[in-house]
Amino acid sequence: MLPKQTAERYILSSSPHAHADASTSRIMLDVIIALLPALCCGVYFFGLRALILTGTCIAACLVTEGLCRLAMKRENTIGDLSAVVTGLLLALNLPPDLPVWMAAVGGVFAIGFAKQVFGGLGYNPFNPALSARAFMLISFTGAMTTWSSSAWTLSAGSTEAVTTATPLALIKKGAEGFDWSQAALIKDLFIGNVNGCIGEVSALALLIGAVYLLVRKVITWHIPVAFIGTVFLYAMFKGGVPPLVHVLSGGCVIGACFMATDYVTSPITAKGKLIFGCGCGLITMLIRTAPTGAYPEGVSFSILIMNALTPLINRFTQPKPFGKVKK
Amino acid sequence: MKTVQSAFKFHGGVHPQYNKDLAASKPIEAMPLPKQLVVSMSQHLGAPAKCLVKKGDAVAKGQLIGERNGFISANVHAPVAGTVAAVEPRMGPTGGWVDAVILDVAEDQSGASAFMPPLDWKSASREDLLARVNDAGICGMGGAGFPTVVKLSPPPDKHCEYLILNGAECEPYLTSDYRTMLERADRIRAGVEIMRKILNGPAVRIAVEANKPDAIAALEKAFADIEGNVEIVVLPVLYPQGSEKHQIYATVKRIVPEGALPIAVGCVVENVGTVAAIADAVEKGIPLIERVTTVSGDGVVEPKNVRAPVGTRYADLVAFCGGEKEGVRKVISGGPMMGFNVPNLEIPTTKTTSGLLFFTSARVFQYSSNACINCGRCVRAAQKMDVMDCIECGACSFGCPAYRDITQNCRRAKASIRAAAAAAKAKAAAANAKK
Numbered sequence: 001m002l003p004k005q006t007a008e009r010y011i012l013s014s015s016p017h018a019h020a021d022a023s024t025s026r027i028m029l030d031v032i033i034a035l036l037p038a039l040c041c042g043v044y045f046f047g048l049r050a051l052i053l054t055g056t057c058i059a060a061c062l063v064t065e066g067l068c069r070l071a072m073k074r075e076n077t078i079g080d081l082s083a084v085v086t087g088l089l090l091a092l093n094l095p096p097d098l099p100v101w102m103a104a105v106g107g108v109f110a111i112g113f114a115k116q117v118f119g120g121l122g123y124n125p126f127n128p129a130l131s132a133r134a135f136m137l138i139s140f141t142g143a144m145t146t147w148s149s150s151a152w153t154l155s156a157g158s159t160e161a162v163t164t165a166t167p168l169a170l171i172k173k174g175a176e177g178f179d180w181s182q183a184a185l186i187k188d189l190f191i192g193n194v195n196g197c198i199g200e201v202s203a204l205a206l207l208i209g210a211v212y213l214l215v216r217k218v219i220t221w222h223i224p225v226a227f228i229g230t231v232f233l234y235a236m237f238k239g240g241v242p243p244l245v246h247v248l249s250g251g252c253v254i255g256a257c258f259m260a261t262d263y264v265t266s267p268i269t270a271k272g273k274l275i276f277g278c279g280c281g282l283i284t285m286l287i288r289t290a291p292t293g294a295y296p297e298g299v300s301f302s303i304l305i306m307n308a309l310t311p312l313i314n315r316f317t318q319p320k321p322f323g324k325v326k327k
Numbered sequence: 328m329k330t331v332q333s334a335f336k337f338h339g340g341v342h343p344q345y346n347k348d349l350a351a352s353k354p355i356e357a358m359p360l361p362k363q364l365v366v367s368m369s370q371h372l373g374a375p376a377k378c379l380v381k382k383g384d385a386v387a388k389g390q391l392i393g394e395r396n397g398f399i400s401a402n403v404h405a406p407v408a409g410t411v412a413a414v415e416p417r418m419g420p421t422g423g424w425v426d427a428v429i430l431d432v433a434e435d436q437s438g439a440s441a442f443m444p445p446l447d448w449k450s451a452s453r454e455d456l457l458a459r460v461n462d463a464g465i466c467g468m469g470g471a472g473f474p475t476v477v478k479l480s481p482p483p484d485k486h487c488e489y490l491i492l493n494g495a496e497c498e499p500y501l502t503s504d505y506r507t508m509l510e511r512a513d514r515i516r517a518g519v520e521i522m523r524k525i526l527n528g529p530a531v532r533i534a535v536e537a538n539k540p541d542a543i544a545a546l547e548k549a550f551a552d553i554e555g556n557v558e559i560v561v562l563p564v565l566y567p568q569g570s571e572k573h574q575i576y577a578t579v580k581r582i583v584p585e586g587a588l589p590i591a592v593g594c595v596v597e598n599v600g601t602v603a604a605i606a607d608a609v610e611k612g613i614p615l616i617e618r619v620t621t622v623s624g625d626g627v628v629e630p631k632n633v634r635a636p637v638g639t640r641y642a643d644l645v646a647f648c649g650g651e652k653e654g655v656r657k658v659i660s661g662g663p664m665m666g667f668n669v670p671n672l673e674i675p676t677t678k679t680t681s682g683l684l685f686f687t688s689a690r691v692f693q694y695s696s697n698a699c700i701n702c703g704r705c706v707r708a709a710q711k712m713d714v715m716d717c718i719e720c721g722a723c724s725f726g727c728p729a730y731r732d733i734t735q736n737c738r739r740a741k742a743s744i745r746a747a748a749a750a751a752k753a754k755a756a757a758a759n760a761k762k
Contacts, residue, residue, distance in 0.1 A: 009670065009671055009672075010655065010656060010657055010658050010668070010669065010670060011657050011668070013657075013668055014668070014734065014738070015664060015666060015667070015668070015719070015734065016663060016664045016722075016725050016734060017657060017663040017664070017668065017691075018663040018721075018725060019692050019724075019725055019726075020726040021692075022726055022727070023728050024697055024700055024728045027700075027702070077697075082700075119698075120698060121698050121700060122698035122699050122700050122701060122729075263702040263703070264701045266701075268701065268703035268706050269703070321585060321712050321713055321716075322337075322710040322712050322716075323572065323587070323712065323716065
């Protein structure tokens, strides 16, 4: 007979009994913090409208997240902040003059149709914010490609075109006589004083955020460096528009640092991340420079296409087991 | 003898908060004998020892009370003089019930002890030294408790080229190995000389993490005039640096193949405490009957490094350290990364109890796991291995932002693979029997 067991006085759990104190919500909070400089630049260049659109997107995402979880009878996941990140990222990828209701529709689509329909955070195959942006680009093509409220008045070349187009649209059009290598242009692109989506214009603000994420070890360097490096090299070998203009224009920096690095939809290993980043950069440039294509920008589509390849990349970049005997 | 920095870094690793300062400065202190000891017959890896005593027997200090019972097994000795009050199953730190000798400790400990005759390692034969390691019931004191005599008897086709002393002590809070290196460096040296003789003169590598500079200095002093190929290898502070396979890579850059033991790549790894115990067993004839245990954590009044007889109940151990504070929620036998959470303090120490930690609610994380977000922290933290080779170091779970039970799932996988293999074997045996 076994002796009577004394009462359990202490919590029982399996090891490890120590934890790094990392949490999903803390990681999401870090991403939000890292995006604040870009949001501030957006508000500075495009005015209060940028803030209204951002608030709308975040609210639409949170409400949709809550309702979906309710309908699915699962625990509420608003607290993990991932819906806030999606809303914020979506807003930063919208033109500042977009009607507010369209932004709300985008938010609902991002959470409802690109995330919760697959089971919520961790299960979505495609980046929710980018899925919504692609959906909006097709549904609201006009509004999604209208740029009128910017203060961009670069006085060089065909100034007429400049005021209503993004730099990438100019490149696509082939804007003859435009001096692409002038220092003033690079400076405007770097600071963010150009036409474009709310959060994508200022490379400086985005890079500050990216450095924050690197320091906090939320992201690793692999995807951003592979992505931007590929864009740069492609542009360099293609000639014409300087590589730096390609890197600083459009959604390249925000895409490489904040969208392509989304954990759920990008590969796990360093090797996988490099492949993923290179693929994104390559597809971006193919779309941007394709003479027949309609789209001046390809960052969103490139990341979505690579999202689809992520499970495959993960499969082929599994680390070699320690001590595995070669056969 | 020289000191070198480790040039090889294994993949991954994590940096838990070490919290070693709680007990690091406390010299090893022997505790007064408790009234009763619970000496388990299963203090080592492998088959429990066969109990040689019965209720009412009087035993002398050092007397053999449990006999090695199988190839992977070890002897057990009476830690003190006393009378056997009972032989009955008791709960061990892992939750299993195993036979234990309940020993009423004699008030008068001045009687003759049953130690073995001292041996001079220089004149003794290899075989005699190896037999002594066996007789003294020595097993790995780092945590796993692998019988040392098995490690020191490589198969005939294998030769030990490197004897690696594991002084990494990478588990947070634990300082028992650190204090042993600091205070008993000469015993470690004696143990090294004995083991070198048993293993036919391998090169010696003493692996210590860089956060223990005074232990390194103490070892340098003790080993200063040792002959032969001996190096102290300073390892970067990284968990799980104390894992056998990781350490072999970090010191001699050899990779132990999947499913194999270190001897497959010519290495034998032994914990520093075990090496000192070997010296005592040979030169003083003392079997493994006591060890140093770090009692620490924010839930203990006075953290200490305690030398106590094996079989000391946790309740007696913590009483010697001023008792537990209000609000202790978790008690861990071993370190926080790999140790076992115990339900009560009736459980006794064994040859492998390196630490006993008391955590208040402030230090205990309660969690429910969330969805995996594919962040890859587990993959970056831990060396990828076949699940059967998983050492359960816990580095994967440690950094998981979704608090998923990754380590526990590896244990489940191992258990179910073993169960499936056993079932297949049983089925085959039944089929054979039918024929």
